[in-house]
Amino acid sequence: MNESKEIIVVSPDQYKDLARKLSHKISKVPGCNGAFWSIKQFGDNEFQLGGNRYAIFMGNADENSLTNDFLPVITNISNQAGACYGFDGTKAVTFGEGKLEQKEAFKDVLKNSAAIAAGTSAFSTVGAGIAVMSV
Numbered sequence: 001m002n003e004s005k006e007i008i009v010v011s012p013d014q015y016k017d018l019a020r021k022l023s024h025k026i027s028k029v030p031g032c033n034g035a036f037w038s039i040k041q042f043g044d045n046e047f048q049l050g051g052n053r054y055a056i057f058m059g060n061a062d063e064n065s066l067t068n069d070f071l072p073v074i075t076n077i078s079n080q081a082g083a084c085y086g087f088d089g090t091k092a093v094t095f096g097e098g099k100l101e102q103k104e105a106f107k108d109v110l111k112n113s114a115a116i117a118a119g120t121s122a123f124s125t126v127g128a129g130i131a132v133m134s135v
Contacts, residue, residue, distance in 0.1 A: 003052050006033045010042045010066055011058035019058055039066055053090065060084075060095040067093045 007026050011019035019036045026034030037045070042055065043066075061068035070091050071077070077086035082097040 004031055004033050006035065006053045008035050008037050008042070008053065008055045009058060010037050010039060010055055010064070012039060012063050014063070015058050022056075022058075039064060042066060054092070055090065056092045056094060058094055063095070067095060 007023070009019040009023045009026070016036065016038070023034030023036045026032050057064055057067045057070060059067055061071055070088075070093055074086040074088045074091065074093055076088070077084055077093070079097070083094075084097065085094040086092065
């Protein structure tokens, strides 16, 4: 039997509304369950990760201390019009550069990500699951 993947979105307080929306969208993907955790909740429960549990850390290194902790080991960071993301194993990071001059290019990234998410029936890795975040 194929178990559901549990994807935990970990964010600082300033992004908690977005993180909750993202975890809700993740839960709509067949085979995935999403949850929002604060940085403290993640720290208190990190030992429970592994197997079918994954974590996405929202916010740059200054905003989320966990992003800062994992950036040295997540070496495949991509930057598409200021939307930065990468993953390694069961951990992923996502953050924006916040440069307003990249706004139009970022809209194109959102459209492309939505197309990827719509064409994917199930996610096999956290990396593929990141595509759902822009929908």
